[in-house]
Structure formats: C-alpha cells, structure tokens
Amino acid sequence: MFIAMSMIPAGDLAGKLLTGGHGVAPAFVGWSRFALGTLMILPFLGRIPWRLLRDWRIWLRAMFLAGGILSIQTALRTAPMADVFAAFFIGPMVSFALSVLFLREPVGPLRVALMGLGFAGVLLVARPGFGGAPGIGWALLAGLFYGAYLTASRWLAHLGTARGLSFTQLLLGAVLLAPVGLPQTPPLTAPVIVLTLASAGFSMLGNMLLIVAYARAPASRMAPLVYFQLIAATGLGWIAFGDLPDALTWAGLALVIGAGLISAMLRR
Numbered sequence: 001m002f003i004a005m006s007m008i009p010a011g012d013l014a015g016k017l018l019t020g021g022h023g024v025a026p027a028f029v030g031w032s033r034f035a036l037g038t039l040m041i042l043p044f045l046g047r048i049p050w051r052l053l054r055d056w057r058i059w060l061r062a063m064f065l066a067g068g069i070l071s072i073q074t075a076l077r078t079a080p081m082a083d084v085f086a087a088f089f090i091g092p093m094v095s096f097a098l099s100v101l102f103l104r105e106p107v108g109p110l111r112v113a114l115m116g117l118g119f120a121g122v123l124l125v126a127r128p129g130f131g132g133a134p135g136i137g138w139a140l141l142a143g144l145f146y147g148a149y150l151t152a153s154r155w156l157a158h159l160g161t162a163r164g165l166s167f168t169q170l171l172l173g174a175v176l177l178a179p180v181g182l183p184q185t186p187p188l189t190a191p192v193i194v195l196t197l198a199s200a201g202f203s204m205l206g207n208m209l210l211i212v213a214y215a216r217a218p219a220s221r222m223a224p225l226v227y228f229q230l231i232a233a234t235g236l237g238w239i240a241f242g243d244l245p246d247a248l249t250w251a252g253l254a255l256v257i258g259a260g261l262i263s264a265m266l267r268r
Contacts, residue, residue, distance in 0.1 A: 001213045005228040007206030009085065013236045014199035016076040022195070024186045026073035029199060031181025033069060034173035036200035041167050041208070049164035053172070058159070061152040062172035065207075068145035070177065071138045079135035081237030082245045082253065085230050086125035087139035089256050092226045093119050094147025103155060105218050114263040118227075121255030124248050150214070150226070157215040166208040227260030 011033070018024040042048075052058050068091075075084045096115050099105045122143075125136070156165065186192055214222055230253055237243040245253060 001210065001222060001225040002228055004206045004209035004213065005226060006232045007202045007209070009081070009229050009233040009236055011199045011202035011206065012072065012076060012233070013081065013240055014195045014202065015073050016081065017240070018192065018195045018199065019073060019077040022186065022189075022192055024192065025181075025184035026070060026077055027177065027180040028182075028184045028186060029073045029196070030066065030070040031174060031177040032196050033200045033203050034066070034170050034177060036197065037170040037204035038167065038174055040201060040204050041163065041170060045163050045167055049160050049167065052160055052164060052168045055159065057152070057156055058165075058168050059172060061149060061156060062169045063176060064145050064149035064152060065169050066173040066176045068142045068149060069173070069203075070180075071142035071145060075135040075138035075142060077135065079139065080241070080243040080245070082230070082234040082243065083125055083136060083249055084139040085233035086245075086249060086252055086256060087122060087136045088143040088146065089227060089230060089260075090119065090122050090140055090143035091146035091150065092260065093122075094144055095150035095226075096147075098148065098151040099154065099218070103151065111263050114259040118256045118259035118263075121252040121259065124252030124255065125245075150222075153211055153214045154218070154222075157211070162208055162211040162215060165211050166204065169207070170204065225260070227257050230257055 015026075015029045015033070018029050019026055072084065072088060075088075093115050096107075096111075100107050153165075159165065160168075213225075234245065234253065
C-alpha cells in the first residue's frame with residue numbers, strides 16, 4: 001500500500017504538468033492513462049480474463065475509477081497538489097462507511113471517531129464557501145468516486161487475480177472515457193509523450209498494487225493507509241512547483257494524516 005500510494009501521486013504529478021504546463025485537456029489525460037495502462041499490463045497478464053467483462057459489477061467499479069480520474073485531473077489543473085489530495089481524502093471515509101454498511105465489516109467506536117477527525121481535516125482544507133482553492137469541488141467529487149472504487153475493489157477481489165482485475169478497470173476506463181478524451185488529443189510533442197507515458201505507467205502500477213493489498217485485508221483496515229498519498233503529493237508539489245500549504249491546510253493535513261495512521265494501527 002505504501003508503494004502504491006507513492007506511485008499514484010507521481011502519475012497525477014505528470015498529469016498536472018500536462019494540463020497546467022502544456023494545455024492538455026484533463027479528459028485526454030484520463031483516457032490516455034487508461035488506454036496506455038491497458039497496453040502496459042498486457043505482457044504481464046498471461047490469459048486475458050474476458051469472462052470478467054460480462055459481470056456488471058466490474059463495469060460499475062470501472063465507472064467509479066474513471067469518474068475519479070477525470071475529476072481529479074480537472075481539479076489538479078487549477079489547484080495545488082496538496083490541497084487537491086487533502087480534499088480528495090474524503091475517499092477513505094466514504095470507503096469506510098460503505099464497507100460497514102454494505103460489506104458488514106466490523107468496526108469499533110474509536111475507528112469511527114478517528115474517521116470523523118479525518119473528515120474535519122478535509123473540511124479545513126476544502127473550506128466550502130470560505131476561500132478554498134479553485135478546483136476543490138472537483139477534488140471532493142473525485143474522493144466520492146474513489147471511496148466507492150476502494151470498497152468495490154474489496155467487494156470484487158475474489159473474482160480474479162490482481163492483474164486480471166487491473167486489466168478490466170484499465171480497458172473499461174479507456175472505453176468509457178474515449179468519447180470525451182479522444183477528440184481532445186493534443187499535438188504529440190516529445191514532452192507530452194513522455195509525461196503521458198509517465199502518467200499512465202505510475203497509475204497502472206500503483207492501482208495494481210492497491211488491488212493486491214485489498215485482496216489481503218479488510219477495506220476498513222486498508223482505507224486509512226491511503227492517507228500516505230498526502231505526504232507524497234505534498235512533497236511532489238513542493239519539489240515540482242514550490243507549492244506549500246497555508247496554515248489551515250497544514251492543520252487539515254495533520255488531522256487527516258494523524259487520524260489515518262492511528263486508525264491503521266488499531267487492531268479492530
């Protein structure tokens with residue numbers, strides 16, 4: 001999970017460089033990430049699990065992920081990485097709630113309280129109606145999609161291997177986003193090609209490792225580890241753009257990371 005949560009922000013950094021520095025449309029970044037990821041995973045796949053594509057639940061899971069990728073790329077176009085990822089981290093809270101409600105996973109009152117503390121941290125970052133950064137609404141929408149995707153990953157982990165499930169989400173994501181992404185293909189200059197490949201490669205590997213982790217532990221226990229993305233996103237944003245959060249965002253980050261790590265250490 002820690003390796004996966006470092007790779008995914010790296011892919012989003014490449015996407016932000018594409019949309020912010022080269023004027024590439026977020027829809028193309030999202031579509032190319034899925035399309036190229038599909039091609040990248042084929043050599044490691046072995047037998048292609050076509051049977052999975054007949055299951056409506058696999059399509060639903062892919063829709064959650066596609067919506068999340070498109071939303072977060074739109075958010076990153078106008079907002080700093082740390083702010084976007086902090087607001088995006090409503091996702092583990094959504095996953096936590098859905099896992100308890102629909103997967104009937106056991107959870108203690110302390111974990112519930114810690115998730116509430118983490119949500120307070122997200123509100124400090126998003127500050128709805130009180131001067132939050134532009135694009136934060138898209139980040140919150142991405143978090144909603146991602147929380148549903150995390151729970152669906154746990155729900156459907158038994159249907160196939162990590163590589164097989166990764167292939168289905170990549171292929172279906174490319175199909176779902178093709179109508180909006182392909183028409184916005186930019187001029188394929190060398191920097192655009194390199195960043196597009198980096199965005200797809202880091203995202204594919206990160207999400208495949210996430211599926212591996214979710215196949216081995218309950219979603220309610222794995223969800224808090226997703227908070228490590230915040231540390232990676234903040235560091236990458238500072239290195240690439242010199243972006244550092246303001247005081248309220250730092251406070252929100254501290255609440256989100258602290259609550260997530262303590263929750264991850266609980267036994268139940």
